[in-house]
Amino acid sequence: CPEPTTTTSEILNNWQARKEALASKEDEARTTLDPIVARVLSGKSTELEDELLREHDYPDRSLVSDMRQGFNLTGWIATTGVHEPDVRPPKSSVDVQLASAKAKNTATLQKMKLLEVNEVAKETWTETKKELENSWLFEDTSPDLSKVLIAPRFGVRQGSKTRVIDHGKSCGINSTTGLPERIRLHGIDYLASLLTWAMNDPRPSDRALLRICVLDTDSNRADKLEPAAAESLRGRLHWFSSFLFGRRSSIALGEIGKRANGVNGHFALGEDLRTALTYLKDEALDGDPLVLDRTPKSTYLIFTDGSLEGDVGMIGGILYDASGHPLSFFSGQIPEDVITRLYMFSDHPIFEIELLATWTALSLWQDELRDSFSCFYLDNEVVRSFVQMEDVVKCRAWFSRVPTASNPSDSPSRGEFGESRKPAVPLEEVLPRDGSRDDVKVLPNDPETLRLRVKSIAEITQEEQHEFVFMMNRYGATVLVQEEFDDGLQAYKTLDRWFGRCIPHDAMNEFGIVEINPAKPTSINTANPKKEHLPHTDDAYTDSPSAFLTLQCRQSAPSGGGESVLVSGADLVAALSNEELRTLMQPGMVSMGRRPAGDGSWMKVSSIPLFWVDKDSGWLQVRWRCNDGCLGDVAEEVKPSYEQMDAIARKEVHQLVVPLIPGEILVIDNRAIAHGRRSYESDEPRVMWRKNYVGNGELASQLTSGMCATFSSMFDGLHSMFDPSSWDPAKIKL
Known part of the structure; x- marks a missing residue:
């Protein structure tokens, strides 16, 4: 490296003199800085930097003032004049992200606990501790998960070094940022230092929003079980468990089997696996043997x-x-x-x-x-x-x-x-004649059972599609949960392919979507959020109700209210005698209508049967509406039956409450499951996208629409083959 020239020495001496001359002005400027920003800028002459940038006509005139204020992590990034103009507005807002923050943050923290403790994780934790010691980070011991966005921190091995990455995209904070320019890409060292500077020196309002979570490898030295070891253990225990009474050992072996098959993709011992191993250990020491006896059992x-x-x-x-x-x-x-x-x-x-x-x-x-x-x-x-x-x-x-x-x-x-x-x-x-009722679609007790997690709905895999078909045919409803929140339209590439033609609606947009929003109500029931929307099936006011409906959550009520409510149609049928069911399978017994929010007038009315059997599949179908203001005439002979079913649909014991967060899509068999909504405050934002389908898409041969097959003995003598598409209401005397 050559010796500095006289010119270089003069320049450095000049800068030093100017720094000393600006010292008092620098001290005065520091009195107005945020404490954490002041700590980050400690020892740096921002007045000298500002003067030098101006002297060399640097395009970004506000760089130093932005440094003193703290850099934006949300909203619009300041225009620098250094890069090419290329406006990219924020894809979301802080309020939208916070609406689902609690659920996402809880999931992020849970995933962090399950990470494997390896060398990269240890080095990531060591780097984090260094940043804490340097006061570049502060520890939040009791964050309010509904008011912050938590970004997971992980390490990436690059050569002999581990780079620490804070995944702002996963927590949604990246989508709240707008860029007026296309930032020029530099080397990884430059970018890493730039991002570290920005993260360590955010403006105070963004500092209150963003949190980073990282695996503490000092206190979280989790035991682990690798798939190969789990497979070997399962083989030995499978032989041993065959000598034990009961099925608890089989359930425990199932948990070990999940690890052997690599389910969840990590090696740490979760609560379920640890419980299974503990049970099998105790049974190996103290379990009762299986007794074989020739005596006939009662x-x-x-x-x-x-x-x-x-x-x-x-x-x-x-x-x-x-x-x-x-x-x-x-x-x-x-x-x-x-x-x-x-x-x-x-x-x-x-x-x-x-x-x-x-x-x-x-x-x-x-x-x-x-x-x-x-x-x-x-x-x-x-x-x-x-x-x-x-x-x-x-x-x-x-x-x-x-x-x-x-x-x-x-x-x-x-x-x-x-x-x-x-x-x-x-x-x-x-008791059905075949000894089982597996053909009846019945909702589970836990709403989490309905959730099917996929990487992308638009690019769903064959395996995920098969799981979806299984869940729909078993429960009559599924919640599709994808990893990232997007504009929502991409998912309909898959839904349209699956379910075929959509059911038209006068309020739908060019994509066939009806927005359910109290700010733009489509009916008297969606206009009043403070009143619960009672269970019903969609299109009950038409002569050909949709087979499948989809509800995509775009914005959930911040209070947590407005949850979706589901009721099994089988629970309604179970309240009826054979004779009552036979009567309700006739047209003209119960009329239902649609009443727009504007004047509440009756726009459409239908009197098709409450129950009918699909002539092609032989499955029992339901059309339902609680007495919610859109119920028309009820024939005298079926009033007791209807009122009994109405009471069942309103009881919480028969309702499955399903909270949805933005991006999740609830898919319902509209002829097997009734749906509704709990109340929420009228000033709260809540937006759902609804799109209903005929059911003639690619999955038509795999999905069954309806509550159950009518060959069960429960429906002996009930052979109504009503087809709503062929019914002429003019022939029915109401």
């Missing part, structure tokens, strides 16, 4: 149920032998202090009460059920995982769902022992 049928009306909770159960003869029953009221405790953990603890009913049956009748083959019939799904008590009683149990109206234990669960509200249901009508 078979029992057990019906259980629970009820909750206000603060009064009751349970009931009936024990039958294999021939359907009742052997024993119980009925009891739950103590008030227990109900009070249950309400501390749930707004409507009916699932806990029904779980208690099954536990009571196993406890009371354990002597009879010991070493038996027993079938438990329930009107919910919650106790199918009730496997620990099976081991205690040594009962080989099988669980199945039975409609509420067909459950003989419903009466004792309400303290009723005399004349019931309806004639008793014969046992042979409760």
Whole structure:
């Protein structure tokens, strides 16, 4: 390196003299700086830098003032004049991102906990600690997850170094930034230093918004199980578990199998896998062996149920032998202090009460059920995982769902022992002739079960598509969750291909989308957010309702209200007798209409049947609307039946509440599942995109539309083959 020339020395001496002359002005400017910005700029002569930039006619005249204020991380980035003009506005806003921040932040933190502790993770944590020591970062020990955007930090190995990356795109903060110029790309070192400077020196308002999360490898030294080791362990334990009683070991082996197959893509021990390994370890030491016996085993049928009306909770159960003869029953009221405790953990603890009913049956009748083959019939799904008590009683149990109206234990669960509200249901009508009811679409108890996570809806894989078909045919609804929030239109490339022609609507845009927005209401029910939108099926006012509907959340209510509500059509059918169902399968029994928000006049009205059987598939279809202001005439002979179904659809115990965040798409079988919305404040923004389909797309041969196949014995004698597309309303006398 050559010796400095005299000219260079003179320049440096001149700069030093000018710096000293500007010292007082520099000190005065620092008094107005934000404390963290002042710390970052400590030891730097910003007055001298500003003077030199002006002297050399640097285009960005506001560079130094921006440094003193703190750089923008949201909104428009300042124009510098250094780069070519190329305006790219923000794709989103801070308010939109914060509307879904809590859910996204929770997921980000959960994923961070599951990361593998490797050398890159350790080096990333070491670099983060250095930044903390230099006061470039500060620790937020109790962030409000609804008011910040959390970007995950990870390391990237480049040669012998690990570069630290803060993924602002994943938390949505990048989409809130607008660029007036196309920034010229430089080398990685230049970019890394520039981004570090900007992140360490944001303006105070953005500093309150952005958070960075990183894996603490010092305190988070998680145990791990790699797929190869899991596969070897599963093989050994599979042989061992065959000598154990019960199915808990099979469930535990399933968790090990997920790791062996590389599910989740990490090696850390999650809670489910750790619990499974702990159980298998304990069973290896203390588990009871499986006893083989030539003695014939008894078979029992057990019906259980629970009820909750206000603060009064009751349970009931009936024990039958294999021939359907009742052997024993119980009925009891739950103590008030227990109900009070249950309400501390749930707004409507009916699932806990029904779980208690099954536990009571196993406890009371354990002597009879010991070493038996027993079938438990329930009107919910919650106790199918009730496997620990099976081991205690040594009962080989099988669980199945039975409609509420067909459950003989419903009466004792309400303290009723005399004349019931309806004639008793014969046992042979409760059990379908094939021994199962897997053909009935019934919603799960946990809304998370409906979520199908995909990388991109527009570019969905064949495997993801097969999983979607399975979920729709089982539950009648699915929530598509993709990794990144986009403009929303790309997803319809897949949805249009799947479901075919869309159902026209006078309020739809050029893409066939109807915006559900109280600021631009399309009906009397969407105009008033403070009033819940009661369960209904779409297009109930037409003579040919859509087969499938899609609801894409574009903006959720910040308060968390306005959640979607789903009700299984099977629950409505279960409230009816055969004769009542037969009557409701006739046209003209119930009329429903559409009433625009403007004047509330009746725009369209239809009186097609409430239930009908599709002539091609043989599946039972439903058309439903609660009495929400859009219900027309109800024939006298079906009023009791309709009112009973209306009460069921309104009860929380029959409703599945599904909260949606922006970008998620709820797909519903419109002829099997009714949907609605909970209330929210009228001044809150909430925007949904609705697009309904005929169902004649690529998946027409794979998806079934409707509640269940009518070859089940439950529908013996009900052979209405009503086809709404061929019905002439002029022939029906209303």
